[in-house]
Amino acid sequence: MTQIQPFIVRRQLLATRMQSGIAIIPTAPERLRNRDAHYPYRFDSYFYYLTGFREPEAVLVIIAETDKTPAKHILFCREKNQEREIWDGYRYGPEAAREMFGFDAAYPISKLDELLPQLLADQPAIHVALGLDPAWDQRIVGWLNRVREQTRTGVTVPGKIQDCRVLLDEMRLIKSTDELQIMQRAADISVQAHQRAMQTTRPGMREYEIEAELLYTFYRHGAQAPAYTSIVAGGANACVLHYVENDAELKADDLLLIDAGCELDGYASDITRTFPVNGKFTAVQRDVYQLVLAAQAAAITQVKPTNTWNDPHQAALRVLAQGFIDLGLCQGSVDAVLESGDYKRFYMHRTGHWLGMDVHDVGEYKQKGEWRLLQPGMALTVEPGCYIRPADNVPEYLWNIGIRIEDDVIVTQTGHELLTAAAPKMVAEIEELMQ
Numbered sequence: 001m002t003q004i005q006p007f008i009v010r011r012q013l014l015a016t017r018m019q020s021g022i023a024i025i026p027t028a029p030e031r032l033r034n035r036d037a038h039y040p041y042r043f044d045s046y047f048y049y050l051t052g053f054r055e056p057e058a059v060l061v062i063i064a065e066t067d068k069t070p071a072k073h074i075l076f077c078r079e080k081n082q083e084r085e086i087w088d089g090y091r092y093g094p095e096a097a098r099e100m101f102g103f104d105a106a107y108p109i110s111k112l113d114e115l116l117p118q119l120l121a122d123q124p125a126i127h128v129a130l131g132l133d134p135a136w137d138q139r140i141v142g143w144l145n146r147v148r149e150q151t152r153t154g155v156t157v158p159g160k161i162q163d164c165r166v167l168l169d170e171m172r173l174i175k176s177t178d179e180l181q182i183m184q185r186a187a188d189i190s191v192q193a194h195q196r197a198m199q200t201t202r203p204g205m206r207e208y209e210i211e212a213e214l215l216y217t218f219y220r221h222g223a224q225a226p227a228y229t230s231i232v233a234g235g236a237n238a239c240v241l242h243y244v245e246n247d248a249e250l251k252a253d254d255l256l257l258i259d260a261g262c263e264l265d266g267y268a269s270d271i272t273r274t275f276p277v278n279g280k281f282t283a284v285q286r287d288v289y290q291l292v293l294a295a296q297a298a299a300i301t302q303v304k305p306t307n308t309w310n311d312p313h314q315a316a317l318r319v320l321a322q323g324f325i326d327l328g329l330c331q332g333s334v335d336a337v338l339e340s341g342d343y344k345r346f347y348m349h350r351t352g353h354w355l356g357m358d359v360h361d362v363g364e365y366k367q368k369g370e371w372r373l374l375q376p377g378m379a380l381t382v383e384p385g386c387y388i389r390p391a392d393n394v395p396e397y398l399w400n401i402g403i404r405i406e407d408d409v410i411v412t413q414t415g416h417e418l419l420t421a422a423a424p425k426m427v428a429e430i431e432e433l434m435q
């Protein structure tokens, strides 16, 4: 059983930051894959962040304290049901859920439409994620109208609707120690998966065989799912940024790019490694690889408080632009290449993203129009790359080389810490592991 205290503390913090009113936060719905078969269930990140509760069909209600009443945390969840539990498995039911997850009250989810209008009445503000799900929006509007129908009895309708994600995104952006511990464990599993992929890869195998090794390692170590669809891209496929077919044959002289990470207890990891299918870099492959590696090192150095979100990206860009000039891919000075954006033919994405419960995690990248400062507890990826598609003025010996190197980085008081440092990325390390 997960420690429940951190979830209670987060609910208390949200209630304080709301200042007044009521927050309504549902978990994710179950989704059909085909006919009556469902996709594997994944709770909503906001809901889980505040509850630790993993069952579907649940709604969290938080009421901020007033002069007269303390703050209140309420859960709506599925009732105990002997018949359904035989088919679908254990469910807590309101009574046990209230006790186990530290709520002030819990009710059956079937009571939602009856109780919500009562809870909404006389609240000054309602905090919800509007626009996330049209059906859910409709339900909220319905409850508000139910309150409005009763105004002649003296109740008032919430006068303000606020997006609770604004507060929650800022909370989620700064990871606590217990969150970072889970993220480290997720990263450790993904590191092992990448090591196993390197050790297993041989010319003639199919990309999906390597994907199977990744998934095997994730599940074997207790991860609940891949955090996103794994990219296993040999040769030219590596130049397709979101390649997910994963069915081509691996050729001896090609590179293999793997972008894969597991999700553990609600938290994502996200690693990319690129290595030669036959275990030995050619001279050309090594030159481009060392360039991306140098760009990554320059970017990681910039991850520290007092620097902005954009500084690692700028550092990577400078190294890559110089490298593209040296390789004959771009012409002119570094400044000219950066200015014109000519580098985008070979590096068209940014150098990272926030990482957390969602692989592309929540949190604003700019504040009042300026790149925001990095702060201790932020988690991000650093993932420069180089993708050389066949083109007229590109030397043919460089065609179809696609390389990305990605690590998960935490901002600390003094600088940064890598969660994924143990995944081999030096040329000598990779070649030795693959021998």
Ligand SMILES: [Mn+2]
Residues within 6 Å of the ligand: 270, 353, 381, 383, 406
């Ligand atoms: Mn990433």
